[in-house]
Amino acid sequence: xxxxxxxxxxxxxxxxxxxxxxxxxxxxxxxxxxxxxxxxxxxxxxxxxxxxxxxxxxxxxxxxxxxxxxxxxxxxxxxxxxxxxxxxxxxxxxxxxxxxxxxxxxxxxxxxxxxxxxxxxxxxxxxxxxxxxxxxxxxxxxxxxxx
Amino acid sequence: xxxxxxxxxxxxxxxxxxxxxxxxxxxxxxxxxxxxxxxxxxxxxxxxxxxxxxxxxxxxxxxxxxxxxxxxxx
Numbered sequence: 415x416x417x418x419x420x421x422x423x424x425x426x427x428x429x430x431x432x433x434x435x436x437x438x439x440x441x442x443x444x445x446x447x448x449x450x451x452x453x454x455x456x457x458x459x460x461x462x463x464x465x466x467x468x469x470x471x472x473x474x475x476x477x478x479x480x481x482x483x484x485x486x487x488x489x490x491x492x493x494x495x496x497x498x499x500x501x502x503x504x505x506x507x508x509x510x511x512x513x514x515x516x517x518x519x520x521x522x523x524x525x526x527x528x529x530x531x532x533x534x535x536x537x538x539x540x541x542x543x544x545x546x547x548x549x550x551x552x553x554x555x556x557x558x559x560x561x
Numbered sequence: 562x563x564x565x566x567x568x569x570x571x572x573x574x575x576x577x578x579x580x581x582x583x584x585x586x587x588x589x590x591x592x593x594x595x596x597x598x599x600x601x602x603x604x605x606x607x608x609x610x611x612x613x614x615x616x617x618x619x620x621x622x623x624x625x626x627x628x629x630x631x632x633x634x635x
Contacts, residue, residue, distance in 0.1 A: 421588035423601050487589045 424483040431477045439470040461531030465538065472542040479549045502543075562599035568622050569597050571615045586610040 420428060446462055449455075457465060478484040572582055579597070583590040586607065595601035596611075603611070608623050615622070 421592050422604055422607060423592040423595060424589065482589065482591045487583065487587060 420483060420486040424486060427481045427483040428478060431474060431481065431483070435470050435474040435477075438473065439466065442466045442470065457531045457534065461535065465531070465535060468535070468538060468542075472538075472545075476542075476545055476549050479546060479553055482553060562602065563625065564599045565597050565622070568611070568615075571617050571622060572597075575615055577615075582611070582614060585614045 419425075443463070443466055446466060456462065475484070572579070577585075579593045580590045583593045586593075587610070588607065592601065592603075592607075596603050608619055612619055612622055
């Protein structure tokens with residue numbers, strides 16, 4: 415049998431979670447439209463859509479990790495933690511650099527803004543990383559207990 | 562779904578761990594664990610792969626005798 419990708423049980427789980435997340439996204443976007451129609455503007459466009467998409471993607475990934483359907487059967491030589499670290503560190507550095515450059519160039523806006531999209535997205539991303547890490551650790555422990 | 566004790570026994574008879582069997586058939590250890598616990602119903606391809614590794618037939622490992630079913634001869 416193929417050793418690449420996910421195995422059949424993981425594929426079934428991934429498909430199921432994917433379908434549910436798709437519907438969740440649909441409902442959330444529709445709910446956002448309804449809120450907008452009622453005059454409630456919780457974040458400016460396109461940050462509101464981006465946040466809903468980020469939430470859906472976060473839920474999808476976390477549920478996949480929790481169900482053990484994120485990484486398939488692979489040789490022992492792979493080190494996902496190292497890969498994740500090597501991807502995360504440059505991403506955080508790049509984000510920080512862009513923020514600093516944008517602020518120094520005066521692109522962040524002329525005056526104080528009441529839009530809370532940026533801090534919400536920043537804190538949300540940090541929280542999602544923490545939850546993903548916690549889910550990964552819990553999954554590892556559960557896997558050891560099963561053995 | 563009932564636990565598949567026949568699979569567990571056949572694996573133990575071959576002195577294989579769940580991890581060994583999983584690596585031999587190309588799935589995760591969690592999948593083998595789910596099959597043994599009756600939490601996952603494998604496809605016929607995976608059943609055949611497991612049977613080949615353990616040297617058993619599909620009937621030996623995956624046939625469930627129904628209480629009301631007449632005993633098969635042979």
